[in-house]
Amino acid sequence: MNADQGSPSGHSDEVDLIVRAWSEEIPGLDVEPMHVFSRLHRLARHVQDMRRDAFAEHGLALWQFDVLAALRRAGDPFELTPGRLVTETRVSSGTMTNRIDRLAERGLVVRRGSPGDRRIVLVRLTDAGTAAVDGAVTDLVARERELLETLAAGGADDLAELLRSMLSRYAGTPTPAEEPDA
Structure with missing residues (x-):
């Protein structure tokens, strides 16, 4: 063109x-x-x-979804160390501490000591946190599906493959921490 x-x-x-x-x-x-x-x-x-x-619509800011989604993707019992959350969300440890504090104040996460080593802190999703992140991701996927409906049959698969190919250039390079990955 x-x-x-x-x-x-x-x-x-x-x-x-x-x-x-x-x-x-x-x-x-x-x-x-x-x-x-x-x-x-x-x-x-x-x-x-x-x-x-x-x-x-589910009472979450982008950064809140980012942390809750990382915990939810971790699988049952939906908990990670703050250090692992830092890695998953690509923010500083000070920023993560603040985020965990604010999510705990809302009752979306709790901190607890690791059963094997009380010096290790774990952050766990609460039932309220699970409900919020599950609702948000369900809504997000529905909106994304609606956007993809503008493509011809098979177009989403083709587009995903083309984008995967382009992104392979950056394999192993951290993405900017601006937006959460669902």
Whole structure:
């Protein structure tokens, strides 16, 4: 696709206008990547808002979901050490301590000593924490599924594979700690 065209389907969007403008302002600049990455950037902002809304409907902020989701994914008994939570959520230990305190105040998690070594602290989901994170992730997946319905049959699988291929370039590199991964 060149800067003078819309999509192969004949539809154009605001990204096409932006790419065309850059092409006109800097002739000879290969603007082809902008067709993909400008759309990815715009879509990421919409997805971020969608996640924020899904979590808010269950009384959770993004950071709260991040911690609760890490505990929930750990499996029964849904507990991790604060150090493991730091690794899972990519925040500092001081930030995690604050987050655990605030979640404990809301009754979403409890701290307890490890039965094998009382010096080790474990953070465990409460029933209220489990209900909140389960509700939020269920709502999130429904919203994500609705967004994927705009794709043709098999398109979600194809897109997932293309994105997996692109992300493989960064394998082993921590992602920025801005948004939680469900």
